[in-house]
Each structure stands twice: as C-alpha cells, then as structure tokens.
Amino acid sequence: MKPNHGKTITINKYKMNRQNLYSYIFWCNPFEDLYYAIERDSYLEFFNGSRDKAVFHKAKDFKVLEELICKEDLLNKLNNEENEK
Numbered sequence: 750m751k752p753n754h755g756k757t758i759t760i761n762k763y764k765m766n767r768q769n770l771y772s773y774i775f776w777c778n779p780f781e782d783l784y785y786a787i788e789r790d791s792y793l794e795f796f797n798g799s800r801d802k803a804v805f806h807k808a809k810d811f812k813v814l815e816e817l818i819c820k821e822d823l824l825n826k827l828n829n830e831e832n833e834k
Contacts, residue, residue: 766819
C-alpha cells in the first residue's frame with residue numbers, strides 16, 4: 750500500500766482528509782482515560798482553564814478522534830446536530 754501524503758480518500762460515505770490533523774493539538778489525559786483533540790487556535794484557553802472558550806473534542810479512543818477530524822463532513826454534521834439541541 751502506498752503512503753497517502755495528505756491526499757483525500759473516501760472511506761464509507763465520508764471523505765478522509767489527513768491534512769485536517771495539522772489544525773489540532775492532541776493530548777492524552779491518563780487520569781480521565783480520555784484523548785483530546787484541541788484546535789490550535791484555542792489550545793491556550795484549554796490549558797489555562799477556560800475550557801468553555803476552547804474548541805475541542807474528546808473520546809476514549811484516539812482512532813475515533815482521528816476519524817472525526819479527517820472526515821470533516823461527519824464532524825460538521827455532528828456539530829450541527831449539537832447546535833440544534
């Protein structure tokens with residue numbers, strides 16, 4: 750299998766774009782047993798205690814975060830559903 754090098758590939762019905770990963774800082778919190786993906790523009794707020802102002806996603810499995818971020822259509826759909834609540 751050839752390396753992807755940031756190209757868009759299609760898995761299931763959502764496109765995978767690995768370049769989206771560069772927009773996030775990843776952090777593992779062993780005390781909560783969670784992985785965090787924090788947007789680079791808001792990581793200072795996150796780590797300075799203003800998590801309500803930071804944009805981040807969390808999951809028990811790193812692969813879940815990776816898939817959500819790379820499949821931007823899926824992430825947009827989930828964000829829209831959350832905003833409608």
